[in-house]
Amino acid sequence: MNDSDRTPIEDTRFGEITVRQDGQNALEVEGEGIPRVTLERDPESEVDPQIALGTRDPAHLTMRIDGLEVGLKPAKGGLSRRSYRVDVEYQGADYRLVPDSIPNSRFTRDGVHIGDFSCDGDEMVLAEWKEGADIRPADAAIGYALASAFGTGAQPMWMMIVDGVAAALP
Template sequence: MYVQIDHDGDAGTLRVSGHGLPTVELIRAPGTSPDPHIPIGTRKPALLTLTIDGEPATIRPARGRLLRRSYRVDVRTDGVRYRLVPCGYDYSRFTRDGHRLGTLLCSGDGKVIDEWDRGPTPRDRALGTALAAAFGTGASPWWETVGDIVGELIP
């Protein structure tokens, strides 16, 4: 199944579509300055609008600090809970209502590589792809991050 990803980080827009897929759009509030480390430009929920086939969904990206799980992105739509959370340096796990659907890889270049554990629904595939493209995937373990911080403090 072909997935089309249209991403403009400077403008803060992302659109995922394809034959048989619902259209997922994620938009950063107009006029906001993008964070260059985040493909969509922000992790602040108040600055993001998510729609799936034109219907609003609730998105809650965590702040992205020390622990891998602090880079998670939660979405609620139609009574379903989705989560994208790093599970390695490059990959993130995508779940629906706590059940693993697969892993996704995106380095922020707008291309997503997916590996599904079970057959995803078209909605699963479109939303997972959109979240991976908008926020990237993977994160360093906490101990490596702490080491980097300490290394920066030592002259």
């Protein structure tokens, strides 16, 4: 992946973090204080233009942290914000990124809210860590990767229903 003109993100806890996307094929997150994360889509899989990484189908995605393949389970996405959650299992911890407002997603480790991410599904990811939370290097690496790969935020269900009804009217 070309990183010659990619400006690192300045994370408040872990310093410079670089997010690189290779179209809808792969992404990489790395920084001096965090483990390296790669997320790749099977090039033979069908591409969804609405998803930064091209699919939410876990059968077509591979996530590695420092070279070790980890369990990645993106939900299919539907009417509710919760249907856009993405779960990761790593070193005995369960991570979840789930939309909780239009622009942001809540990030949890073992059910504890540790931060919030904002990203349009590109390389510019913003993280806001919860005050007093025990934040680990892997938390940052996983959070940045998920936010970049799947984007953050979602409309509430009532807005989606109104939009759907409005689109159906002549």
